[in-house]
Structures are given as structure tokens and as C-alpha cells.
Amino acid sequence: xxxxxxxxxxxxxxxxxxxxxxxxxxxxxxxxxxxxxxxxxxxxxxxxxxxxxxxxxxxxxxxxxxxxxxxxxxxxxxxxxxxxxxxxxxxxxxxxxxxxxxxxxxxxxxxxxxxxx
Amino acid sequence: xxxxxxxxxxxxxxxxxxxxxxxxxxxxxxxxxxxxxxxxxxxxxxxxxxxxxxxxxxxxxxxxxxxxxxxxxxxxxxxxxxxxxxxxxxxxxxxxxxxxxxxxxxxxxxxxxxx
Numbered sequence: 590x591x592x593x594x595x596x597x598x599x600x601x602x603x604x605x606x607x608x609x610x611x612x613x614x615x616x617x618x619x620x621x622x623x624x625x626x627x628x629x630x631x632x633x634x635x636x637x638x639x640x641x642x643x644x645x646x647x648x649x650x651x652x653x654x655x656x657x658x659x660x661x662x663x664x665x666x667x668x669x670x671x672x673x674x675x676x677x678x679x680x681x682x683x684x685x686x687x688x689x690x691x692x693x694x695x696x697x698x699x700x701x702x703x704x705x706x
Numbered sequence: 707x708x709x710x711x712x713x714x715x716x717x718x719x720x721x722x723x724x725x726x727x728x729x730x731x732x733x734x735x736x737x738x739x740x741x742x743x744x745x746x747x748x749x750x751x752x753x754x755x756x757x758x759x760x761x762x763x764x765x766x767x768x769x770x771x772x773x774x775x776x777x778x779x780x781x782x783x784x785x786x787x788x789x790x791x792x793x794x795x796x797x798x799x800x801x802x803x804x805x806x807x808x809x810x811x812x813x814x815x816x817x818x819x820x821x
Contacts, residue, residue: 591749591751593749629715629813630813631710631795631810631811631812631813631814632750632795632811634809634810679749679750681749693738693799694740694752694755695740695742695750695752695809696752697742697749697750697751698749699747699748699749700748700749
């Protein structure tokens with residue numbers, strides 16, 4: 590148990606569906622992240638939120654829409670995805686290094702395995 | 707931006723032997739280098755990290771070395787055990803001076819411990 594919970598663990602959707610991935614962290618951290626993990630590729634940083642504000646968007650297609658209502662919750666809204674978007678989506682959190690954090694260690698959830706048909 | 711290369715992609719060693727995984731990075735401003743272990747069905751978990759003002763760090767059977775001049779760092783696992791079997795990722799981060807920022811990861815090494 591890492592303190593970061595992701596739901597659902599598995600999701601199958603068609604290309605025209607709309608679905609959302611949810612992440613919740615119980616660690617009191619102020620920064621949250623979405624990463625994409627595909628086979629044979631490095632983990633790809635998608636979005637970073639610090640104190641609920643998006644601080645990084647790594648050229649992610651608009652069919653992925655993040656939402657961070659507070660420092661403990663992070664969503665990834667999915668719309669009209671493509672089969673190549675099938676992957677494991679990992680959420681992580683950390684304590685902001687500038688505002689008193691220690692190492693900025695990332696704590697990952699167990700991921701949401703997404704399959705787009 | 708930062709680019710991290712990791713080798714090998716797969717490493718098979720006999721139980722009890724040592725395993726070494728190597729990474730190189732491109733951005734000379736990077737100053738934080740963590741290693742993550744990912745077991746099947748789980749998210750990556752930090753096992754050890756090193757900062758640029760240190761050349762080596764050890765924690766029981768795990769050690770990491772850093773060569774800033776050559777821009778490479780390595781993970782060393784001694785006396786390997788079956789529970790060491792997993793995928794290992796190296797990563798690098800530049801201290802941008804701002805707040806939270808993400809890590810750049812290598813592609814991962816699948817470590818297999820043969821009984």
C-alpha cells in the first residue's frame with residue numbers, strides 16, 4: 590500500500606466512449622502526476638499538478654483531459670481515444686521540494702490498465 | 707530536454723550472483739537520480755536514489771554509483787534473491803528551481819533471478 594489509490598484497475602472502452610480514471614492520495618502531498626506506461630517504452634510524463642495548478646503538459650493530445658479539484662484527487666478524462674492509447678496509466682504524488690519537501694520522491698499507484706478497442 | 711538510456715533491457719543472473727544495470731543521461735544540469743523497482747501488477751517503488759554531490763550510496767545489498775563527468779550512473783545488487791526479480795527503472799531530474807516536476811525515466815530492465 591503506497592498511499593496512492595487508482596480506480597478502476599482495468600478499463601476497456603470503445604473509441605467513441607467517454608470514461609474517466611481516478612486517483613486519490615492519502616499522503617498529504619501537494620503535487621500529483623499522470624504517467625503513461627507502454628510496453629518497451631520509458632514511462633512518459635503526461636501532466637503535473639502542483640497545489641491544484643497544472644504546471645506541465647507534455648504535448649498530450651486533447652483527447653486526454655486532466656482535472657485536479659484538490660491536492661488529494663486527480664482525474665484523467667478520456668474521450669474518443671485511439672487503439673494506440675492502450676497502456677497502463679500511472680498516477681503519482683510527491684511533496685513539493687521547494688515548499689519544505691524532502692526528496693521529491695514519487696509515490697506511484699498501481700495503475701489503471703486501459704484497453705481501447 | 708533530458709534523455710535517459712538504460713541497459714540492458716533484460717538481465718538474467720543466478721541466485722546469489724550480482725546484477726548491474728547502467729544508465730546514461732544527456733542533461734548535465736540533472737542532479738537527482740532515483741531507481742525504481744516495479745513488480746508485476748504494481749506501480750514503481752523507489753528503492754534508492756543519489757544526488758549529484760555524492761559519488762556512491764549503499765543500502766544493504768543495493769548500491770548506486772554516479773559519474774557526473776561521464777554522465778552515467780549504475781545500480782548494483784549483490785547476493786541476488788528471487789524477490790529481486792522485477793523491472794527496474796532509472797530516472798533523472800533537473801533541479802529547475804521551480805516546484806514539482808516530473809522525472810525522465812529509462813526504458814527499464816527486466817531482472818530475472820534464476821534459482
